Amino acid sequence: MTIETLAAWLEHEGLISLDAPSAIADVARVRALLVAAAREGRAVSYSELLGALGQRFTRPKMRALCKTLDAIDEGAAAAGEPELAVLVVRESDRLPGQGWWTGVAERRGYAGSWTGSDATELVRAIQEQAFRYWRAR
DSSP, rough: OOOOOOHHHHHHHHHHHHTTGGGGGOOOHHOOOOOOOHTTTTOHHHHHHHTTOOOOHHHHHHHHHHHHHHHHHHHOOOOOOOGGGGEEEOOOOOOOOHHHHHHHHHOOOSSSSSSSHHHHHHHHHHHHHHHHHHOOO
C-alpha cells in the first residue's frame, strides 16, 4: 500500500479521519503558526501549538503533529529556508522532543545528549537562524 499524502498517512495510522480532516495535518496552517512564532522570536510548546490548532494535547496527537513538522522541514529544506520544527519544544525543558533529535543526528552529525547545556546551545543556535530569517521577511 502506498500512502501518498500526510493526511492519508495520519488516517492510516488511526490518528485522524479523512471524513473529518484534522488541523494537525494542515501543513500550511501549522507552518504559518511557526513562521509567526519565528518572527516573534519565540519557541512554542507542543501543547501550545496543538491548542492553536483547536486540539488538546495527547501523545497520539503530538506524534501526528511531529509528522506534519517533518513535512514542513522537508519543504523548508527544498526552498532553502531554515527549519521550523526546532521551534516546537517540551514545556519541561524548552527543548524539542526525541523525533527532532534523531533527525538532527542525521542532518547535522550531532552525537551529543538530547538534554543539558550542549543540547540547549545547539537548539538556541538553530532557533536563532529561523528567527533571523523570518524577521527579515
